[in-house]
Amino acid sequence: MAPIILNCDLGEDESLEQTEQLLALIDAANIGCGFHAGSPEKTGASIELALKHKLRIGAHPGLPHAGGRGHILPTAKEFQHLLEQQFSSFQATAHALGTRAEYIKLHGSLYHAVETQPDLSAVYIHFLRQQVQPVAIFALAGGEFAQAAEAAGLSVVHEAFADRDYLPDGSLVPRVEQGAVLSQSEALERLASWQKNGKIPTRGGVPISLAADTLCVHGDSPDALELIRNIRTFLETHKIECSRSRFS
Template sequence: MSAVTMDLNADLGEGFGAWRLGDDEAMLEVVTSANVACGFHAGDPAGLLRTCRAAAARGVRIGAQVGYRDLAGFGRRFIDVSHEDLVADVVYQIGALRALAHAAGSAVAYVKPHGALYNTIIRHAEQADAVATAVHFVDPALPVLGLAGSEFFDAARALGLRTVPEAFADRAYQPDGTLVSRREQGAVLHDVDEIAERVAAMTGHGRVTAIDGSTIPITAESVCVHGDSPGAVRIATAVRDRLIADGLQLRAFV
């Protein structure tokens, strides 16, 4: 019987110019997949190339983290963009990161939406279809990383895209399985031991405790740790160590 595997992903490449966000070098020693910004919500070309090179050097898979065109808001504000414009925006972002990854000796292996776009396309069918259509236009073989049961996954599967469900190590969940808004207290978790225990329940038992105390089912082929959270490297390391201790083999999903 083959070992059970789990991917560990983080959002990287989110600095801009002289402003640094998170410790990409340290996170790349821990994760198996890197969701690299594409310049719309964060990231500048030189910094993104450095991140791609660092990921390539460590054998970490590179994913295009596409978002709204919103540098000032870090892509965490909803934008009522048309289907046509969103398709073009996502195609553009994937294309830019593909070129940078190629220059770094690697390739874009998957696509993951970021921030407000990620949360919007859980229920917003038109924008979900736009993102899925854009990925399919670029390369129908690219998997998409997202939330199980979302409109995005429905649209992606309708186009024949592989969907990879993920769980969030350091975010609180609503009883319906969506993430608690960052505007609400308790949305982001910081206690390392608590986070490790939650991940163990997610990956070992397929469940997580929602913010109201209820237990809800969760499906995950990948676990996400946010690279910009305080203590992100320590959290990611604790999650990795717990997964390994529980007998899972850390391996990228693609």
């Protein structure tokens, strides 16, 4: 397995103490923009802590309601406004602290919507291409959006999930379904299988081949800190390097 970036969704409703504990274990921080969870103050504090740990910093915009998840998706125009509002807010905070977002990773429903909604995918790609400074994208490994973004000349970091169950088509089991979020033992067992043969076990189907540049653990997953520690130990034991260098 090639060097991998260990990332985490955070800067949301976890305590600042947990935020820093998570940051000490990862390579890239997907920090909430203060709309679906957290606050502008929490975003700023999380960026400061990420700088302290010399991490890659990414903006993590989401639907502007509690949890950032739901079946009601924005129109293309609403999505454009959401991206402009949340990313500009994040960048303003980051610039005030002497840094910027190197990448964007959509949160929750939006992350999955660009896989299946061509109008939203097109808006997202257009938005990213309009940025004065290049911004990379964290996108679902093997997904439709990653292919479309690469075809548009954008820098894509292919992402796999350590703590989520997969379906045979390479998408994630919806969070509303029981067992969608894996236990620590299940996550580590699956990581070992992936490291051994490059395949991810799926629910109700045969394992699928999956190549990824980065591995995500959600900061709000049960025992997230312990899981990330054990993943880091696993990667080190198997001499799988983690990467903290900047994106190309």
